[in-house]
Amino acid sequence: MYRYLRPLLFSLDPEAAHSLTINLLRIAGITPGLRKIIQDAFKVPDKPLHAFGLRFKNPVGLAAGYDKDGIGWRGLALLGFGHIEIGTVTPKPQSGNPRPRMFRLIDEEALINQLGFPGRGSRYVEKKISSSHSREIILGVNLGKNAATPLNLATQDYQFLIQRFYGLADYLVINISSPNTEGLRRLQVRQELAGLLESLVNICQKQEKEKKKKTPILIKISPDLSQNEMRDGLDIIIEHGIEGIIAANTTISREVISSEYSNCSGGLSGKPLAYRNTEMIREIANYTKGKLPIIGVGGIMGSADARAKLEAGASLVQVYTGLVYRGPGLVKSILQELPD
Ligand SMILES: Cc1cc2nc3c(=O)[nH]c(=O)nc-3n(C[C@H](O)[C@H](O)[C@H](O)COP(=O)(O)O)c2cc1C
Numbered sequence: 001m002y003r004y005l006r007p008l009l010f011s012l013d014p015e016a017a018h019s020l021t022i023n024l025l026r027i028a029g030i031t032p033g034l035r036k037i038i039q040d041a042f043k044v045p046d047k048p049l050h051a052f053g054l055r056f057k058n059p060v061g062l063a064a065g066y067d068k069d070g071i072g073w074r075g076l077a078l079l080g081f082g083h084i085e086i087g088t089v090t091p092k093p094q095s096g097n098p099r100p101r102m103f104r105l106i107d108e109e110a111l112i113n114q115l116g117f118p119g120r121g122s123r124y125v126e127k128k129i130s131s132s133h134s135r136e137i138i139l140g141v142n143l144g145k146n147a148a149t150p151l152n153l154a155t156q157d158y159q160f161l162i163q164r165f166y167g168l169a170d171y172l173v174i175n176i177s178s179p180n181t182e183g184l185r186r187l188q189v190r191q192e193l194a195g196l197l198e199s200l201v202n203i204c205q206k207q208e209k210e211k212k213k214k215t216p217i218l219i220k221i222s223p224d225l226s227q228n229e230m231r232d233g234l235d236i237i238i239e240h241g242i243e244g245i246i247a248a249n250t251t252i253s254r255e256v257i258s259s260e261y262s263n264c265s266g267g268l269s270g271k272p273l274a275y276r277n278t279e280m281i282r283e284i285a286n287y288t289k290g291k292l293p294i295i296g297v298g299g300i301m302g303s304a305d306a307r308a309k310l311e312a313g314a315s316l317v318q319v320y321t322g323l324v325y326r327g328p329g330l331v332k333s334i335l336q337e338l339p340d
Pocket residue numbers: 063064065066068087088102111113115117142175178220248249250268269270271273297298299300318319320321322
């Protein structure tokens with residue numbers, strides 16, 4: 001079916017196609033008759049597992065960036081995902097970078113995006129996920145700073161967001177690895193990371209007491225870190241008792257692509273990212289001796305890619321670009337072929 005839908009979507013500007021898709025998913029998610037049809041069509045086998053103190057019904061999740069404002073997660077959940085990561089959410093609404101800012105590299109099954117966290121802000125997202133209905137799916141919220149917040153005040157944005165979403169989201173992600181917000185990735189450097197985590201851990205401890213509930217915190221890192229930078233970061237992450245890591249975000253490297261877009265700035269995702277991110281997972285798992293749960297993401301276009309990341313040491317995996325190129329049946333096809 002996606003064979004026929006894809007050319008239609010690809011005839012649109014990538015951001016327009018995305019916006020159409022997420023709105024269709026939003027409608028599907030709240031229309032009872034449609035919900036049932038989609039749910040039956042994309043029914044997936046149960047492959048439950050535990051990570052960061054949470055129970056996931058299967059290891060395949062939706063990566064951050066797809067449902068930035070939490071408008072389509074009810075529809076997305078029907079596609080079989082075991083978890084959905086909403087965001088990146090910033091404290092205040094913001095429009096992001098100038099358009100066009102998303103490009104398809106069709107032959108390479110990749111995307112380049114320069115979005116810069118456009119979104120309706122944290123208050124809007126809070127409303128979207130705080131309904132009293134049972135969710136039946138694990139919802140993570142990925143947090144980022146506003147572009148207008150100077151880097152030396154970034155901690156305040158993250159503190160604010162933790163206070164807003166602690167206890168509401170099932171897990172929270174500190175995103176310090178997107179390449180499209182100026183300076184953000186500097187927060188991954190030893191000194192900055194230690195300072196940031198020190199204050200965030202404090203806020204989390206207060207929140208845990210206040211809300212009488214523990215919300216696991218994960219850090220999402222960049223695949224562009226050198227081995228030493230990554231190891232330094234891991235030492236600090238473990239020292240501060242962070243519950244898990246997401247490896248990894250998009251890359252600014254263009255080494256593995258040969259298309260006309262090799263000079264285009266922004267974050268590259270999709271197939272060309274698969275190998276690098278899998279190796280990063282392996283390095284993290286070896287260095288931490290498997291003690292830090294890993295969500296593996298980057299270039300998963302099918303079951304073999306997901307399996308490679310799980311075998312390298314990931315507990316869970318996420319997809320984004322694969323969904324654009326392979327369609328909504330991707331989750332089901334991955335899960336059907338994964339061993340129990
Ligand atoms: C258009 C687009 C927007 C994204 N936005 C975000 C974001 O807001 N926050 C984030 O942490 N990652 C974001 N990502 C990165 C994805 O979550 C993921 O880490 C990356 O794309 C690699 O996975 P993939 O190859 O399966 O797409 C975005 C990716 C794409 C393609």
